[in-house]
Amino acid sequence: MRPFTFLAAFQAVADGATLAAEARRAEAMGFDAMVVPDHLIEQLSPIPALATIAAATERLRIGAFVHNNDLRHPAVLAQDLASLDVLSGGRLDVAVGAGWNKPEYDAIGLPFDPAPIRQARLEEAIAVLKGCFGDGPFSFSGASYRLADHDGYPKPVQRPHPPFLIGGGGRRTLALAGREADIVGLAPRILPGQGVDPASLTLAAAAEKVQWVRDSAGDRFDHLVFNVYPSAWPITITAEPRREAARVVEHLSGRTAVDLTVDEVLESPHLFIGTVDGFVEKFRMLRERLGITSFMTGDMDELAPVVERLAGT
Numbered sequence: 001m002r003p004f005t006f007l008a009a010f011q012a013v014a015d016g017a018t019l020a021a022e023a024r025r026a027e028a029m030g031f032d033a034m035v036v037p038d039h040l041i042e043q044l045s046p047i048p049a050l051a052t053i054a055a056a057t058e059r060l061r062i063g064a065f066v067h068n069n070d071l072r073h074p075a076v077l078a079q080d081l082a083s084l085d086v087l088s089g090g091r092l093d094v095a096v097g098a099g100w101n102k103p104e105y106d107a108i109g110l111p112f113d114p115a116p117i118r119q120a121r122l123e124e125a126i127a128v129l130k131g132c133f134g135d136g137p138f139s140f141s142g143a144s145y146r147l148a149d150h151d152g153y154p155k156p157v158q159r160p161h162p163p164f165l166i167g168g169g170g171r172r173t174l175a176l177a178g179r180e181a182d183i184v185g186l187a188p189r190i191l192p193g194q195g196v197d198p199a200s201l202t203l204a205a206a207a208e209k210v211q212w213v214r215d216s217a218g219d220r221f222d223h224l225v226f227n228v229y230p231s232a233w234p235i236t237i238t239a240e241p242r243r244e245a246a247r248v249v250e251h252l253s254g255r256t257a258v259d260l261t262v263d264e265v266l267e268s269p270h271l272f273i274g275t276v277d278g279f280v281e282k283f284r285m286l287r288e289r290l291g292i293t294s295f296m297t298g299d300m301d302e303l304a305p306v307v308e309r310l311a312g313t
Helices: 016-029 046-056 074-088 102-108 115-133 171-180 203-223 241-252 262-267 276-290 304-310
Strands: 005-009 033-036 061-064 094-097 138-141 146-150 164-168 183-186 225-228 292-296
Touching (some): 016 046, 016 304, 094 115, 115 138, 115 146, 115 164, 115 171, 171 203, 183 203, 203 225, 203 276, 262 276, 276 292, 276 304
Parallel strands (some): 005 033, 005 292, 094 164, 164 183, 183 225, 225 292
16 A cells, blocks of 8 residues: 655745745654645745745655646746756646636636636646656647747656646546546535535545546556545544534535435545544545545644654555
């Protein structure tokens, strides 16, 4: 089995000294990577933040979680990302998604296209990024992007390119991940105007998503890493997990025809509720049953005892 890896997330506005200290703390605690979201809200922009994290650490990997493809031309993003890989000595993971947060689009007057269009644009962007990372000039002609004899510089340290993380909750995006990613992020689906689809939070739904990836990946499947992150409810360490899970059931009830059960909440890959021992047992179960070995946490201190017990094992 693959060893467990843990990603610490940083989402705030802070000066360089504060961010550097947090990055060094994450490294000392056993986290494998520090990631920065990509949103137009109260936070640092990911590119300079990741450069600061890399400069302050020695082994910690860096990456966005995840870059919104619609905010940057992929050839421009490729130069930023390759520069980060060079500056960090080859510690970058490339994580990019189709974009999902419509209010951000509305705030800056950016069209929020239907999901199939955004997903198709993401697929083109992945091809452009890999082309920019490759040796020599390349050309690309798609519905959204056109490049003629473009040679992207600098070239990343990791060859042929840094690991790609592609994630989602729908079949089309996960099929793309199966074909093109090295790390597959399993995410819940978003219901228009209603938030997270409760049915997509279950262990059974995650197993279906893994199968979609398997169908697309073919011989690549055994080399893929699967990642999950907490969603729809805060990380909760409690001596009474069933009581907390009942609150989640009530919170999510009525969104679809079938409500979750307490047991479905507790075994969900996307709902982090339990004791420290319970988390250790649950993460081991997710690795054994679904091959999930990469976990993004919330605040570093929340799951620090779990990271200490499982990191690298």
